Amino acid sequence: MLEKIVFKDKLDGLLDKLGREYGLFAPVKDGIHTVWTAVFKAGDLDWNFTNTDLSPKGFLFPQTECMLVFENDPGSTEGMILKQPEPEDRPKALFNIRPCDAKAFAVLDLVFEQDPEKPDVYWKEKRGKTLLLGLACNNPCPACFCTSVNCGPHHTDGLDILMQDLGDRLLLTPVSPRAEGFISDLDHASEKDIKLASELEQKAVGMIKGRVNMENIQAGSIIDVFEHSAWERLHESCINCGTCTFYCPTCHCFDIQDETSGVYGRRVRNWDTCMSPLFTLHASGHNPRGGKLARFRQRFMHKFKYMPFRLKGALGCVGCGRCTQKCPVNIDVRHVVNKINNN
Amino acid sequence: MQELIKQIRDSARQLLEEGKVHCVIGYRQGSIPMRAQPYFAYTPEEADNLTWSCFCTHNLAKYLIGRKEPSAIVAQGCVTRNIAGLIQENQVKRENIFILGLNSPGMIDHRRVQARLPGKIIHEVLEVSDHLVISGPGFEEKFLKRDVKRDNCYTCTNRNPVIYDQLIGEKGEETGGGNIDKVAAPWEGLGSDERWKRFQETFKECIRCYACRDACPLCYCRECFVDESRPQWCGKTVDESDVYAFHILRAFHCAGRCTDCGACESACPVGIKMRRLTSKIEKDIREMYGFTPGLDTEAIPPLSVYRPDDSEEFMRK
Ligand code: SF4
Ligand code: SF4
Numbered sequence: 257m258l259e260k261i262v263f264k265d266k267l268d269g270l271l272d273k274l275g276r277e278y279g280l281f282a283p284v285k286d287g288i289h290t291v292w293t294a295v296f297k298a299g300d301l302d303w304n305f306t307n308t309d310l311s312p313k314g315f316l317f318p319q320t321e322c323m324l325v326f327e328n329d330p331g332s333t334e335g336m337i338l339k340q341p342e343p344e345d346r347p348k349a350l351f352n353i354r355p356c357d358a359k360a361f362a363v364l365d366l367v368f369e370q371d372p373e374k375p376d377v378y379w380k381e382k383r384g385k386t387l388l389l390g391l392a393c394n395n396p397c398p399a400c401f402c403t404s405v406n407c408g409p410h411h412t413d414g415l416d417i418l419m420q421d422l423g424d425r426l427l428l429t430p431v432s433p434r435a436e437g438f439i440s441d442l443d444h445a446s447e448k449d450i451k452l453a454s455e456l457e458q459k460a461v462g463m464i465k466g467r468v469n470m471e472n473i474q475a476g477s478i479i480d481v482f483e484h485s486a487w488e489r490l491h492e493s494c495i496n497c498g499t500c501t502f503y504c505p506t507c508h509c510f511d512i513q514d515e516t517s518g519v520y521g522r523r524v525r526n527w528d529t530c531m532s533p534l535f536t537l538h539a540s541g542h543n544p545r546g547g548k549l550a551r552f553r554q555r556f557m558h559k560f561k562y563m564p565f566r567l568k569g570a571l572g573c574v575g576c577g578r579c580t581q582k583c584p585v586n587i588d589v590r591h592v593v594n595k596i597n598n599n
Numbered sequence: 600m601q602e603l604i605k606q607i608r609d610s611a612r613q614l615l616e617e618g619k620v621h622c623v624i625g626y627r628q629g630s631i632p633m634r635a636q637p638y639f640a641y642t643p644e645e646a647d648n649l650t651w652s653c654f655c656t657h658n659l660a661k662y663l664i665g666r667k668e669p670s671a672i673v674a675q676g677c678v679t680r681n682i683a684g685l686i687q688e689n690q691v692k693r694e695n696i697f698i699l700g701l702n703s704p705g706m707i708d709h710r711r712v713q714a715r716l717p718g719k720i721i722h723e724v725l726e727v728s729d730h731l732v733i734s735g736p737g738f739e740e741k742f743l744k745r746d747v748k749r750d751n752c753y754t755c756t757n758r759n760p761v762i763y764d765q766l767i768g769e770k771g772e773e774t775g776g777g778n779i780d781k782v783a784a785p786w787e788g789l790g791s792d793e794r795w796k797r798f799q800e801t802f803k804e805c806i807r808c809y810a811c812r813d814a815c816p817l818c819y820c821r822e823c824f825v826d827e828s829r830p831q832w833c834g835k836t837v838d839e840s841d842v843y844a845f846h847i848l849r850a851f852h853c854a855g856r857c858t859d860c861g862a863c864e865s866a867c868p869v870g871i872k873m874r875r876l877t878s879k880i881e882k883d884i885r886e887m888y889g890f891t892p893g894l895d896t897e898a899i900p901p902l903s904v905y906r907p908d909d910s911e912e913f914m915r916k
């Protein structure tokens with residue numbers, strides 16, 4: 257039996273142990289927002305949040321990330337100098353990460369490490385060092401639909417440890433081997449607590465009313481889905497901002513820029529968004545996704561058709577509902593997918 | 600409210616039946632609490648999806664830009680002012696639009712509602728006359744609407760439509776009651792260090808999603824300065840200097856044109872109060888030029904004028 261139990265007011269031992277190796281971060285409320293914040297002791301933790309506003313993807317894929325610094329002084333005998341930026345000093349542990357966000361990391365692994373010979377080194381370096389201690393959802397929010405998209409409120413994909421909240425105590429289940437050492441000295445969980453956790457899971461699953469259906473999207477040809485007549489009406493109110501893509505835990509497009517000042521410079525990559533016309537603008541002036549409809553369609557096609565097609569069925573959506581909540585014009589991903597699924 | 604919704608639907612249905620317009624731009628019920636979705640009704644049947652509430656925070660004037668077919672639009676005070684501005688700037692043809700004007704009830708800031716219910720998951724919010732009834736797992740609360748309005752709606756100067764073809768309901772209170780000049784420039788009296796500090800605090804969390812720009816009916820440049828690459832005016836990172844440059848430039852581009860509709864603040868996913876810049880600029884425009892944007896489809900905004908006899912020498916040369 258692998259499950260362990262720890263009382264919330266006795267968490268300091270575990271946090272200390274983690275803190276010796278990792279910088280600890282957890283969702284904490286800041287006004288009406290819930291944000292990833294550095295935490296040090298059990299008293300810093302919040303047990304009453306739905307999910308963070310911004311997803312944790314920025315820990316492994318920062319919105320602005322320096323890839324290299326360079327110096328190109330024609331007068332110098334050293335020639336052109338390229339240097340790696342200093343790596344982060346301490347690995348991080350994300351405490352109380354929600355299962356959907358951990359699942360999103362697992363999805364992004366498929367993207368950034370799809371070719372094991374040539375992984376995205378910036379992602380891989382941080383991902384390998386980051387420990388994920390997930391907190392299962394007992395009270396899913398109204399925009400969530402994780403159970404329709406290969407995820408669930410108590411799912412373990414991507415996690416190192418799953419923690420289920422039993423009120424005054426947590427049931428801990430190790431998922432990856434590297435997690436076991438941290439919880440080996442905790443008490444074994446009772447059968448009763450294990451049963452209680454699975455009841456909480458059933459209850460949480462039952463609370464998720466949002467559903468998306470994708471059978472026809474999956475079965476149809478790319479061209480049929482692409483040319484679906486519903487895109488026309490669905491895209492109308494979209495203002496083509498980047499909000500949905502920036503908040504999405506699985507959106508991963510970026511743009512690379514060189515910033516120079518005299519002979520010095522740095523290469524940075526920034527989150528980019530398929531909603532922006534600039535995203536696909538060619539140097540010639542031609543834009544293959546010149547219209548709003550084409551850009552709107554791309555976001556959904558990518559998540560629900562191209563990614564599963566390229567990545568052995570993996571969806572580019574984990575059902576967290578952030579895009580629906582943050583969209584200024586309330587475009588609801590569930591509505592869009594269900595409409596496109598009707599043929 | 601029910602009466603207004605009925606009138607909007609009836610008028611929209613009639614306009615569509617008679618073929619007077621190709622589409623009616625309004626709102627429909629949102630999919631999550633405290634949201635209304637911009638909606639385009641093309642058939643008399645679709646007119647029945649239209650609704651009206653105190654959650655209609657988006658500025659629908661934005662959707663008139665570039666529309667070729669005659670369209671009707673549901674528009675409260677500020678939105679009609681933006682329509683007037685778009686007519687003046689030749690972006691919209693007056694004869695091409697049919698304005699269903701109505702008095703604004705003052706729109707709700709959903710963040711204010713959430714702020715009063717820390718940690719609560721809101722499942723439903725109903726409008727009951729001048730109250731909101733908010734409920735979720737294990738709670739029900741009742742708030743006065745006027746306590747949870749958007750900042751700009753407290754100081755609104757034109758709740759009634761400025762231009763319209765048909766009035767929905769009746770005209771009502773003209774203002775939100777607050778004194779715009781008192782709150783428009785919260786940093787005006789501060790020293791420059793303190794002002795800089797407030798400015799940084801206000802904007803530092805911006806993620807540059809550009810929802811503020813894309814929601815704003817003033818922002819219709821074919822290529823926005825932040826997207827220009829030859830030359831690139833503005834860096835692309837979320838480093839402070841790039842974020843601040845974006846916001847300062849954006850605010851100046853709105854000068855003398857902004858109607859304080861609040862769509863930018865409502866759209867922002869972070870809750871950034873970017874009106875602290877634009878409302879200060881609009882106050883200056885009122886005080887220096889005696890000009891209020893969007894009251895007249897003919898009036899040229901002061902910063903769009905060039906006069907050979909300008910009193911400033913640098914302008915003449
Ligand atoms: S598409 Fe929306 S619901 Fe799906 S993972 Fe992204 S933000 Fe969450
Ligand atoms: S779907 Fe919503 S958040 Fe996404 S680009 Fe369109 S308006 Fe912005």
Ligand code: SF4
Binds near residue numbers: 806807810866867
């Ligand atoms: S909407 Fe908010 S976060 Fe997005 S660019 Fe504007 S101020 Fe920044």
Ligand code: SF4
Binds near residue numbers: 856862863864
């Ligand atoms: S800047 Fe903001 S308040 Fe002013 S017109 Fe644009 S959206 Fe409205």
